[in-house]
Amino acid sequence: MTTFYVARHGETVWHADHRYAGNSDVALTRHGLGQAASLGAWAADAGLDAIVTSTLSRAMRSAAPSVETTGLPLRTDERLVEIDFGVAEGLSPEEIIERYPDEWAAFARAPATNPFPQGESGRAGIARALPVFDELVAEFPDGRVLIVAHATLFRLLWCELAGMDPDGYRDLLPVLGNCHITTIVYPWAVESIAAHPNHPRMRLLGFDVPPDRAGN
Numbered sequence: 223m224t225t226f227y228v229a230r231h232g233e234t235v236w237h238a239d240h241r242y243a244g245n246s247d248v249a250l251t252r253h254g255l256g257q258a259a260s261l262g263a264w265a266a267d268a269g270l271d272a273i274v275t276s277t278l279s280r281a282m283r284s285a286a287p288s289v290e291t292t293g294l295p296l297r298t299d300e301r302l303v304e305i306d307f308g309v310a311e312g313l314s315p316e317e318i319i320e321r322y323p324d325e326w327a328a329f330a331r332a333p334a335t336n337p338f339p340q341g342e343s344g345r346a347g348i349a350r351a352l353p354v355f356d357e358l359v360a361e362f363p364d365g366r367v368l369i370v371a372h373a374t375l376f377r378l379l380w381c382e383l384a385g386m387d388p389d390g391y392r393d394l395l396p397v398l399g400n401c402h403i404t405t406i407v408y409p410w411a412v413e414s415i416a417a418h419p420n421h422p423r424m425r426l427l428g429f430d431v432p433p434d435r436a437g438n
Contacts, residue, residue, distance in 0.1 A: 223359075223363075223364070223407050223408065223409065223410065224358060224359045224362050224363060224364065224365050224366075224367060224407070224408060225365070225366045225367070225405065225406070225407055225427075226355065226358075226367050226368075226369060226405070226406050226407075226408055227268065227270070227366070227367070227368045227369070227403050227404075227405055227436075228368075228369045228370075228371075228376055228403070228404045228405075228406065229261055229284070229368065229369070229370050229401050229402060229403050229404070229433075230370075230371070230372060230373045230376065230398045230399065230400055230401065230402065231250070231254070231258075231278075231280040231281045231283075231284040231370060231371070231372065231400065231401070232250045232251075232253075232254030232255060232256075232257040232258045232261075232280065232283070232284045232400045232401050233250065233251045233253050233254035233257060233400045234248040234249060234250055234251060234254060234280050235248060235249050235250075235251055236248050236312070237251065237254075237400075239314050240314050240315060241312055241313060241314050242307045242310045242311055242312065242313055242314075242318070243280075243304065243311070243312075243372075244304050244305055244306050244307035244308075244310070244311045244341070244374075245278065245303050245304055245305075245306045245307075245311070246311050246312060247278055247279050247280070248278075248279075248280055249279070249280065250280055250283050250284065254280075254284070254400060254401075255283070257284070257400050257401035258283060258284040258285070258286065258287050258288075258401060259287045260401060260432075260433045260434060261284065261285075261287060261288055261370075261401040261403075261433045262286075262287025262288045262289075262290060262291045263287070263291065263433065263434075264288075264403070264433035264434070264436055264438075265287075265288035265291050265292050265368060266291035266292060267438050268292075268366065268368070268438045269366050269438060270288075270292055270294060270366050270367065270368050271294075271362050271365035271366050271367060272294060272297060272358065272361075272362060272365065272367045272368070273285055273288055273289055273292065273294050273295075273296055273297065273367075273368045273369075273370070274297045274298070274299055274302070274354070274358065274367060274368070274369050274370075275296065275297070275298050275299075275302065275369070275370040275371060276298065276299065276300070276302035276303045276304070276370075276371040276372060277298045277299070277300045277302075277303060278303055278304065278372075281302070281370045281371050281372065282296065282298060282370075284370050284401060285368070285370040288368060288370075299354050301350045301351050301353065301354050302351055302354055302369065302371040302372075302375070303371075303372070303375075304371070304372035304373075304374060304375055305337075305341070305342050305344055305347045305372075305374045305375055305378070306337075306340075306341050306342040307337075307338050307341045307342075308337060308338040308339050308340035308341025308342070309321075309322060309325075309338050309339045309340055309341070310322070310325075310338040310341065311341075318338075322338065322339070325338055325339060330392075332389040333389060333391065333392055334348075334378055334381075334387075334388035334389045334391060335389055344374070344378045344388055344389075344391070345378075345388060347374075347375050347378055348378050348379060348382050348388060351375055351379060352379065352382065352383075354369075355379075355408055359408065359409065373397070373398040374391075376398060376404070377391040377392075377394075377395040377398065378391050380395060380404070380406075380424075380426075381394065381395070383406070383408065383422065383423045383424040384422045384423075384424065384426075385420035385421055385422050385423070398430055399430050399432065401432075401433060402430045402431055402432055402433070403428065403430075403431050403432075403433055403436045404426075404428060404429050404430055404431070405426075405427040405428035405429075405431075405436070406424045406425060406426055406427065407424065407425040407427060408423065408424040408425075409423050409424070410422065410423060410424050410425040
């Protein structure tokens, strides 16, 4: 089993207005760079075997201090990019509701199933991202891996791996802190999955913990 330390990227310039960044390439704020530095300080003593990020600059920049403090190479994987929000990219919730009221209502009812026009469903995001974890398990079967990527994708994955309906991710997990760490062991209890398909496939050891409070 592999221990994954999973962190959302640092604060971006769209954060204050709650704009949907999705797969748009958005820069970090000065505060976001400081959050990345805190993550890097934690990583220095975490005993990591690998650092993997999405290919979006906000994720790579957030992982850069961890690369520096550990000496590990930065690995990127485009399958870890955020969900594509289509026509909602760059808009605030209020702007989406004004311009696309029916589409917003459908998204709010089942956000993993009903994407915005020209966007990607959350279930499709799960399907593309989960193999990254499986491949890292095969490469580091007893290792410790830091993944830096995106809030919506992570919340969808946690629901999937916990045996819960991903359409409930916005209610169950309304927010993830920037550069906060969620620690999971994956895969978990694989022997029981065949008999109990909804059995959790991960063990959650820590959720949304600021790096200065996270253990190693």
